[in-house]
Amino acid sequence: MGSVAVIGVGMIPFGKYPDRGLLDLGWPAVKAAIEDAGIDPKRIEAAYCGSALGGMMAGQRILGRIGLTGIPVTNVENACSSSSTALRQAVMSIEAGAYDIVLVIGAEKLSKFGGGTLPLEEEDWEVSQGMVMPALYAMRAQRYMHDFNLTREQLALVSVKNRRNGAFNSDAQMRKPVTVEEVLASRPIADPFTLLQCCPTGDGAAAIILCSEKVARQFRTDPVFVRASDLTSGKYNPGFRDMTIPEITVRGAAEAYEEAGLGPEDINVAEVHDAFSIAELLYYEAFGFCKHGEAGDMVARGETNIDGRIAVNPSGGLLAKGHPIGATGAAQVVEIVRQLRGQAGERQVPNAKVGLTHATGGGITGFDHGACSIHIFSR
Amino acid sequence: MAVTDVTPEGSALLMPGDAVKMDATGKARLIGGSCASCGTKMYPKAPVCPSCMSAEVAEEVMPDKGTLYSYSILAVGPAHFDKPVKLGYVDLPNGVRVFSHLRGEKLTIDKPVRMKLATVGHRADGVAVETFIFEHSEE
Numbered sequence: 168m169g170s171v172a173v174i175g176v177g178m179i180p181f182g183k184y185p186d187r188g189l190l191d192l193g194w195p196a197v198k199a200a201i202e203d204a205g206i207d208p209k210r211i212e213a214a215y216c217g218s219a220l221g222g223m224m225a226g227q228r229i230l231g232r233i234g235l236t237g238i239p240v241t242n243v244e245n246a247c248s249s250s251s252t253a254l255r256q257a258v259m260s261i262e263a264g265a266y267d268i269v270l271v272i273g274a275e276k277l278s279k280f281g282g283g284t285l286p287l288e289e290e291d292w293e294v295s296q297g298m299v300m301p302a303l304y305a306m307r308a309q310r311y312m313h314d315f316n317l318t319r320e321q322l323a324l325v326s327v328k329n330r331r332n333g334a335f336n337s338d339a340q341m342r343k344p345v346t347v348e349e350v351l352a353s354r355p356i357a358d359p360f361t362l363l364q365c366c367p368t369g370d371g372a373a374a375i376i377l378c379s380e381k382v383a384r385q386f387r388t389d390p391v392f393v394r395a396s397d398l399t400s401g402k403y404n405p406g407f408r409d410m411t412i413p414e415i416t417v418r419g420a421a422e423a424y425e426e427a428g429l430g431p432e433d434i435n436v437a438e439v440h441d442a443f444s445i446a447e448l449l450y451y452e453a454f455g456f457c458k459h460g461e462a463g464d465m466v467a468r469g470e471t472n473i474d475g476r477i478a479v480n481p482s483g484g485l486l487a488k489g490h491p492i493g494a495t496g497a498a499q500v501v502e503i504v505r506q507l508r509g510q511a512g513e514r515q516v517p518n519a520k521v522g523l524t525h526a527t528g529g530g531i532t533g534f535d536h537g538a539c540s541i542h543i544f545s546r
Numbered sequence: 547m548a549v550t551d552v553t554p555e556g557s558a559l560l561m562p563g564d565a566v567k568m569d570a571t572g573k574a575r576l577i578g579g580s581c582a583s584c585g586t587k588m589y590p591k592a593p594v595c596p597s598c599m600s601a602e603v604a605e606e607v608m609p610d611k612g613t614l615y616s617y618s619i620l621a622v623g624p625a626h627f628d629k630p631v632k633l634g635y636v637d638l639p640n641g642v643r644v645f646s647h648l649r650g651e652k653l654t655i656d657k658p659v660r661m662k663l664a665t666v667g668h669r670a671d672g673v674a675v676e677t678f679i680f681e682h683s684e685e
Binding site: 293296301302309405410 | 620622
């Protein structure tokens with residue numbers, strides 16, 4: 168803990184790139200991170216690349232474009248937690264003393280599937296019966312609305328906040344703010360979700376350069392330290408699990424806080440997995456930013472705005488920044504690192520000292536989600 | 547209870563062959579599993595217990611009535627499902643939660659539902675797709 172530092176971050180703006188393959192999405196992010204670190208690329212000793220649907224050897228294909236192969240390259244798939252998991256592998260490798268300087272990449276090209284919902288595994292029972300990610304989250308929303316009188320307007324406020332934040336982020340896919348009325352009037356997808364309450368499909372890549380604490384200050388005067396690096400998987404429950412409590416994130420959050428020696432009150436800024444509007448609300452509660460049932464009020468009171476008590480998704484989150492699955496985890500880190508360095512411009516969270524990233528992937532029968540990876544960073 | 551396999555006429559049954567069977571009265575029943583080692587029950591039946599890894603998972607007939615835990619009405623999904631797709635989770639009195647297509651104009655959380663087989667869409671070649679659904683009962 169505290170022995171791994173981030174010295175470089177980079178990403179490409181998320182969006183639709185019909186004419187660019189995965190390689191040409193990935194290498195500009197890597198190059199940007201290298202320039203951000205001010206490091207000779209030959210000093211990178213290993214790379215971990217997260218991509219859910221990018222195909223075999225995504226890492227080598229991207230790094231081969233810019234002459235960075237010949238080092239150990241590990242490709243990581245963990246659905247929406249792919250590049251967060253790649254980051255964790257990199258952190259562990261440095262903590263174990265295997266390397267001093269490691270590159271992490273997240274890259275995805277979802278536009279190759281056309282539009283529509285993510286292609287899930289047909290072998291899975293619920294998927295074969297029609298389960299898609301919007302349906303899973305929509306059922307969470309319906310139950311939450313039933314149990315806690317959450318309103319459609321409160322759901323829409325998540326989209327409004329994140330679209331407002333995204334307008335300040337030149338790397339976000341969606342750059343135009345929206346109103347509650349526009350959100351609720353957008354195309355119905357899976358009741359209660361309308362289109363603007365679902366993260367957009369797109370492409371993107373992000374990269375991170377990590378190093379051991381002992382060499383960090385050779386590169387930057389403002390290294391950002393990893394305080395917790397957590398990964399967990401869902402627990403099978405064929406019975407009556409409470410869908411208003413994301414059990415995998417609750418467990419992961421407790422583990423991450425314990426590793427960091429911190430609590431929810433210590434977090435200044437968080438990038439959480441707002442794949443759908445209800446998701447961000449559930450995660451306020453799972454991280455202990457508010458009590459169970461109070462998330463709707465929390466967003467309505469502006470407590471999670473950039474200038475609020477705890478800024479959530481200042482980048483615009485998945486709803487505005489976009490969600491090219493494998494790239495998301497790494498992009499969340501890019502945002503938190505920029506926030507902690509004071510480089511976030513109009514999105515800057517005042518006095519940001521401790522930040523958190525959270526990515527979680529689902530779609531397996533009998534599970535809340537399959538994977539959840541949480542990181543905590545501080546100056 | 548004596549059971550015989552379902553033999554749908556001219557339709558594609560969207561579930562493994564042994565996940566639904568007819569009982570002696572000709573009514574379709576869901577066949578799930580029950581682990582003899584740890585007591586976990588699940589639908590559909592798994593070849594090994596997902597809780598304790600035991601191979602002693604026996605077939606168990608699932609109750610055909612339950613309570614609607616949650617639902618959604620979707621405009622999206624695979625082409626072979628008629629739109630809007632109504633999907634939900636049904637809690638059965640034996641402790642098993644079932645993901646199911648739903649029927650009915652008005653769906654209400656925590657109200658009773660009961661199971662039957664129905665057509666939920668059509669394949670590209672026109673063959674009807676059939677599976678189990680739950681709908682609110684009149685009681």
